[in-house]
Amino acid sequence: MIQKINERVFVIGSEGSANVVVAVQPKGVIIVDTSLFSEKAQKIRDFVENVLKREIQFLVNTHYHPDHTFGNIVFENKSIISSSLTREKIMLMDEHYLENLPASGKLVPATATFEDEYREGQVFIKRMGGHTPDSSIVLLEQERVLIAGDLVFNDFHAEIVSDSDLDAWLSALESLRKYRVDWVVPGHGNFADKGCLDSMIRYLKKIQRLVDGTITYAEILSDENFSKRGFPELFSWGLENLVAQRAK
Ligand SMILES: [Zn+2]
Numbered sequence: 001m002i003q004k005i006n007e008r009v010f011v012i013g014s015e016g017s018a019n020v021v022v023a024v025q026p027k028g029v030i031i032v033d034t035s036l037f038s039e040k041a042q043k044i045r046d047f048v049e050n051v052l053k054r055e056i057q058f059l060v061n062t063h064y065h066p067d068h069t070f071g072n073i074v075f076e077n078k079s080i081i082s083s084s085l086t087r088e089k090i091m092l093m094d095e096h097y098l099e100n101l102p103a104s105g106k107l108v109p110a111t112a113t114f115e116d117e118y119r120e121g122q123v124f125i126k127r128m129g130g131h132t133p134d135s136s137i138v139l140l141e142q143e144r145v146l147i148a149g150d151l152v153f154n155d156f157h158a159e160i161v162s163d164s165d166l167d168a169w170l171s172a173l174e175s176l177r178k179y180r181v182d183w184v185v186p187g188h189g190n191f192a193d194k195g196c197l198d199s200m201i202r203y204l205k206k207i208q209r210l211v212d213g214t215i216t217y218a219e220i221l222s223d224e225n226f227s228k229r230g231f232p233e234l235f236s237w238g239l240e241n242l243v244a245q246r247a248k
Contacts, residue, residue, distance in 0.1 A: 002047065005183050005191060009143050012044055016156045016188050016230055018067040020044055021147050023123075023140055028057030030123060032138050032147045033187075034071030036102065041071025060125060061110060062149030062187065063135045064089035065159075066101050072108035081118060082110035083127040085134035128176075130169030131187075132161060137172075139179060146181040154189030154196045156230045158203065160238030162245070166208055173201050199225055211242050 001014040012035075013019035021032040022044065029048050034041045048054055061069045061082040069090060072080055082090075090109040118125040122141040129135055131150040138147040150159060151172055160166075176184075177197050185191045203225050209215040220226050226235070 003191070005145055005185075006143060009140065009145050009183075010047075011185055011191050012040075012047075013188070018065075018150075018187055019185055019189075019191075020071075021138075021145075021185055022048055022052075023143065023145070024052065024054060025057060025121065025123065027121070028055040030057055030138075031059045031075070033062055033068040033149070034059065034075065036067040036070050038071055038073050041074040044071070045074055058112075058120070060136075060138055061086050061090075062138065062147070063132045064093075065132065065150065065161075068149070068187070070102070070107070073106055076108050079112060080108065080110045081112050081114070081125065083134050083136050084113040084115055085127065086110065086136070087113050089132075089134060128168075128172035130165060130172040131159070132163050133165070133168075135172070137176065139181070144180060144182040145185065146176060146179055146183070147185045148176065148187065148197075150187035151176070152184060152186035152189075152196055152200050153229070154184075154186040154192050154199075155228075156189045157226075157232060157234040158200075158238060159188075159234055160207070160241050162241050164238075164241065166204055166242070170201060170204055170208075173197055173204070177201075203229075207238070207242070211239070211246065 003011045008024040010022040011019050018035055020035050023030045056078050058079040058081055059075050064086045087109045090107055116127050124139040125136055127136040135149055135151055183191050184196050210220055
């Protein structure tokens with residue numbers, strides 16, 4: 001499903017799958033994240049080249065997770081930008097990591113990397129950590145659109161993984177609140193106004209309190225910020241990851 005934020009920015013994602021953003025810029029099209037499936041990535045490439053009739057300028061991976069990077073294979077001859085940490089983590093994926101994933105046979109890491117920040121015209125990329133240590137955002141300054149990657153989940157529970165850092169995640173969200181944007185594209189779920197940053201902050205703070213034992217599970221379940229989110233199994237899985245982190 002292709003949704004339009006405006007005439008130049010499109011969001012492709014459905015039913016909680018990872019969003020892909022297509023943004024028409026003066027020198028070509030920028031694509032942020034490439035989905036889990038090469039078939040979907042190919043359709044996105046066709047949309048850019050045959051429907052929009054534009055050249056692809058470059059791609060960005062917000063972080064290493066397969067649902068944001070596996071479609072890279074379709075863009076192998078294009079320039080792909082990510083943090084150096086994202087590239088490193090993709091290079092480290094072994095057979096064990098890939099065994100239950102629809103790996104297309106070949107992982108394609110970035111062709112150009114940055115440490116903390118990268119700028120190309122009015123496109124600003126910054127690594128913030130939180131969801132994963134390499135989690136990065138992309139800011140389309142001209143369009144006032146923030147592509148938050150998996151730092152924001154809207155309508156769906158968050159993926160809290162073994163290398164998530166809740167404190168870093170919360171401080172990243174606090175700094176994103178200061179960005180001058182009209183729209184936020186989450187890693188999963190519908191794009192929304194900046195209010196989705198506040199919901200995400202409240203959500204993670206409550207999870208922190210649950211793990212600390214200062215709030216009960218029943219209280220969490222009665223909060224619409226939890227009960228209305230899809231994929232409740234992600235919530236239980238995230239809690240398990242946090243408890244395992246504490247046990248270390
Ligand atoms: Zn992720």
